[in-house]
Amino acid sequence: MTIDPYLIQRAAADFPQGGAPLLTTARLGLQARSAAHAAFVAAQQHLRNLTAVRASHPADVAPELHNELRQSLSQHLSERLAQQFDNPLNGYVRAAERAHEQAAAEADKHRPKYDPESTAQSIRTDQAWNNHIRPMLEAGKEWADIIPTLDQDGLLAVERFAPGYEARIRDRHHQHEVPAALKAIRDASERHLPNVVSEAGRVALREAQDTANALQYVRDVAGWLKDATALNAASVSIGLKRGAHEVGAHRPVDTSPDAQSEYGAALATA
Numbered sequence: 001m002t003i004d005p006y007l008i009q010r011a012a013a014d015f016p017q018g019g020a021p022l023l024t025t026a027r028l029g030l031q032a033r034s035a036a037h038a039a040f041v042a043a044q045q046h047l048r049n050l051t052a053v054r055a056s057h058p059a060d061v062a063p064e065l066h067n068e069l070r071q072s073l074s075q076h077l078s079e080r081l082a083q084q085f086d087n088p089l090n091g092y093v094r095a096a097e098r099a100h101e102q103a104a105a106e107a108d109k110h111r112p113k114y115d116p117e118s119t120a121q122s123i124r125t126d127q128a129w130n131n132h133i134r135p136m137l138e139a140g141k142e143w144a145d146i147i148p149t150l151d152q153d154g155l156l157a158v159e160r161f162a163p164g165y166e167a168r169i170r171d172r173h174h175q176h177e178v179p180a181a182l183k184a185i186r187d188a189s190e191r192h193l194p195n196v197v198s199e200a201g202r203v204a205l206r207e208a209q210d211t212a213n214a215l216q217y218v219r220d221v222a223g224w225l226k227d228a229t230a231l232n233a234a235s236v237s238i239g240l241k242r243g244a245h246e247v248g249a250h251r252p253v254d255t256s257p258d259a260q261s262e263y264g265a266a267l268a269t270a
Contacts, residue, residue: 003065008072011058015049015077018042018084026255028103029207030263032214035095036249039085039221042092043240046081046225047233050074054230074230085222096218100211107208110201111193112152114160121156128157137165147188152196155189199268206267210247217247 018041026034053074061069085091115121132154136146147158166181190209194202220243228236244250 003061003069003072007058007061007069008076011056011069011073012076012080014056015052015073016045017080018045026253027207027260027263028099028106029210029214029267030253030255030260032096032099032103032211033248034253034255035092035099036214036217036221036244036247037251037253038095039092039218040240040244040249042081042084043221043225044237046077047228047237047240049077050228050230050233053077070230078225078228081225085225092218093215093222096211096215100208100215103204103208103211107201107204110197110204112156112197114156121153124153125157125160128154129161133157133161134165143185144188147185147192148195150192150196155193155196158185158189194270203264203267206270210267213247214249217243217249 018038053070056070056073057063057066058069085093088094114125128150133146133150137143143162147155150158162185163178163182166178166185167175170177194205197205221240224236224239241250
């Protein structure tokens with residue numbers, strides 16, 4: 001005897017499903033956090049459902065079919081939740097992506113850019129590299145100590161000269177280390193950049209980073225839930241909650257005018 005699909009559908013009705021993403025007209029960082037919180041809530045409910053499936057014993061199903069029903073029901077619940085994350089119009093991932101795309105575009109307006117056609121900029125970045133950055137590197141200082149001391153020209157000098165420097169200091173057997181080293185340099189430069197631009201640029205860059213963090217969390221949630229089962233639901237839940245606290249998605253996002261003003265002020269002074 002096999003499990004009737006109708007029985008699976010009927011049993012699934014006993015397990016709640018998260019609602020639609022919370023989309024707001026708030027500023028972009030709060031929109032991304034709202035999507036992250038919606039994903040967090042839906043994921044928590046899904047994990048509770050998977051855990052409850054293990055303990056369910058439908059009265060009108062023969063005992064020898066309980067395990068088969070549990071497996072079918074668990075698969076059905078996972079497929080149902082996946083639709084929320086995979087839908088390009090309503091999914092939580094896409095909601096966070098839209099907020100990040102807009103925030104990143106705004107931040108890019110304030111990001112210093114190296115123009116190889118600019119003689120003045122070439123001179124300033126040459127001076128920053130030869131008079132400040134390279135001497136510190138040759139004296140044994142680490143990038144993590146150097147980058148926080150730089151201004152805009154210094155950061156552009158790093159962008160311009162660091163790739164060649166990192167490749168030059170390694171022999172051919174260690175060239176594979178260069179990409180990771182350059183990523184660490186770029187990440188450190190990105191963290192320092194808000195400190196050397198205007199207040200408007202600082203706010204835009206930090207809001208873009210907020211949306212990037214929220215987007216990464218939502219993507220992580222979608223990935224975790226694809227692999228979630230009734231057996232690993234507890235361990236997945238631990239990572240889910242830890243990540244939510246890190247990006248501020250563990251509680252509903254306040255999008256009131258006062259909260260938005262406070263958020264903007266926090267970005268400017270962080």
